[in-house]
Amino acid sequence: MTLSLDTNLKIEAATVPLVATVAEPEPLFRLARAPQPLAETLADVQATADLPLNQARTLPPEVYTDEAFLKWEIDHVLRPGWMCLAHVSQVPKAGDFIKLDLLGEPLVLVRGKDEVVRVLSRVCAHRGADIMPPGYTYEGQRPCAEAEGPAGCGHARFFMCPYHFWSFDLEGQLKAAPEMQQAEGFCREAVHLTTFRSEVWHGWVFVNLDGKAPPLATQFAGMTEDLANWQPAEMKVALYREWDCPFNWKVLVENFMEAYHHLGAHSQTFQPLMPAQDTWVETERPHYIRVNLPFKAMPAPNPAADFPTISSLREQDQRQMSVFLGYPGFLLFTGPDRLFWYRIDPLGPDRSRLVTTMLVPTSVTSEPQYAEKIKAADQMLIDFHLEDMRVCTGIQRGLHATGYQRGRLSHLDMPVWLIQRYLAARARGTYPTLDRPAAAAQR
Numbered sequence: 001m002t003l004s005l006d007t008n009l010k011i012e013a014a015t016v017p018l019v020a021t022v023a024e025p026e027p028l029f030r031l032a033r034a035p036q037p038l039a040e041t042l043a044d045v046q047a048t049a050d051l052p053l054n055q056a057r058t059l060p061p062e063v064y065t066d067e068a069f070l071k072w073e074i075d076h077v078l079r080p081g082w083m084c085l086a087h088v089s090q091v092p093k094a095g096d097f098i099k100l101d102l103l104g105e106p107l108v109l110v111r112g113k114d115e116v117v118r119v120l121s122r123v124c125a126h127r128g129a130d131i132m133p134p135g136y137t138y139e140g141q142r143p144c145a146e147a148e149g150p151a152g153c154g155h156a157r158f159f160m161c162p163y164h165f166w167s168f169d170l171e172g173q174l175k176a177a178p179e180m181q182q183a184e185g186f187c188r189e190a191v192h193l194t195t196f197r198s199e200v201w202h203g204w205v206f207v208n209l210d211g212k213a214p215p216l217a218t219q220f221a222g223m224t225e226d227l228a229n230w231q232p233a234e235m236k237v238a239l240y241r242e243w244d245c246p247f248n249w250k251v252l253v254e255n256f257m258e259a260y261h262h263l264g265a266h267s268q269t270f271q272p273l274m275p276a277q278d279t280w281v282e283t284e285r286p287h288y289i290r291v292n293l294p295f296k297a298m299p300a301p302n303p304a305a306d307f308p309t310i311s312s313l314r315e316q317d318q319r320q321m322s323v324f325l326g327y328p329g330f331l332l333f334t335g336p337d338r339l340f341w342y343r344i345d346p347l348g349p350d351r352s353r354l355v356t357t358m359l360v361p362t363s364v365t366s367e368p369q370y371a372e373k374i375k376a377a378d379q380m381l382i383d384f385h386l387e388d389m390r391v392c393t394g395i396q397r398g399l400h401a402t403g404y405q406r407g408r409l410s411h412l413d414m415p416v417w418l419i420q421r422y423l424a425a426r427a428r429g430t431y432p433t434l435d436r437p438a439a440a441a442q443r
């Protein structure tokens with residue numbers, strides 16, 4: 001089945017449970033407008049972020065379109081930040097792995113024999129080959145069957161580079177290297193795949209590529225408490241879908257975080273349930289944003305689709321959904337019975353890979369109606385996400401157009417303005433300290 005959004009985007013719907021891919025978008029016509037120099041863009045970001053919310057406007061288009069700006073972001077925002085890669089339920093057993101590329105780094109996330117989840121480089125410590133190139137398997141390593149999980153995941157007893165058969169254990173330590181007896185001073189024990197700094201927080205596995213970020217427990221301290229009642233570490237990824245996005249990663253982040261667009265893009269889906277006018281942003285924090293989306297009225301129970309409300313949630317969280325952004329890109333949408341976690345990887349200024357997932361408490365997976373409920377949830381996620389894909393695709397085209405104008409923001413765009421302040425702090429080198437008084441909550 002093909003879900004046709006417009007001429008630029010065709011989505012191949014899943015024929016395999018829980019797995020789907022998105023067809024390459026047709027090339028978009030891009031206007032060749034010379035970007036302003038990076039230094040000017042960075043100065044502009046800071047000046048724009050200095051405006052109070054009631055005078056706020058959008059950032060210069062180069063922030064979303066310029067290769068030089070993306071390179072700056074990689075060095076000053078993304079590699080220094082904590083990037084969420086997976087949830088522990090995706091690698092439940094020793095040897096389970098997920099192969100993924102992040103900002104040009106070939107990585108494998110793997111649960112070791114010691115049960116510790118690590119993020120290793122897939123670059124062989126011999127001559128730099130990818131130890132897990134596409135289609136390469138051997139006795140001791142196999143990819144997941146399609147029904148078991150998404151492409152890129154699998155199970156290994158050890159890793160073996162296909163180039164010269166150097167082999168490594170699940171912790172990345174070199175175990176064997178043929179014909180190295182004449183290499184003077186070669187010490188097998190000293191050879192290890194590069195291990196990137198990683199931490200597990202509430203069940204999610206994060207990587208910090210530059211190795212210098214403060215620990216996640218410190219960074220996300222307030223959010224740790226906010227989410228504790230969902231017990232995310234005890235949840236399970238029940239839905240997984242990949243989307244090829246013809247837009248900048250921040251276009252999606254901003255779209256995810258502001259509920260103003262419920263009025264337009266989700267006028268038939270979210271707006272009747274969580275009107276934009278009732279949503280409100282909490283006090284500015286240095287490391288994350290929380291927006292609350294109260295239900296207009298408690299939705300009528302739908303036994304064919306709902307899971308039981310998570311009883312440990314406080315009253316307020318049983319009567320609303322919330323969206324969170326843990327800078328730079330950890331996106332979470334919480335509901336009374338489930339969580340939606342999104343992961344967006346920039347592939348270029350105009351292109352990103354998005355993974356959308358849904359997590360449910362492990363206890364509900366044995367419900368008799370579980371499979372039907374997941375199917376219903378999958379369709380619902382496709383429906384509302386296509387509404388977002390349509391606007392985000394249009395925005396990226398607009399950012400390249402000579403008719404593009406830098407618009408004014410509504411108070412309901414407050415998360416967009418908070419993201420500007422975060423980027424400005426990164427540009428000034430003042431992050432993670434708030435370099436101005438924290439903006440007040442909207443309620």
Ligand SMILES: [Fe+2]
Pocket residue numbers: 255256261265266387388
């Ligand atoms: Fe949306």
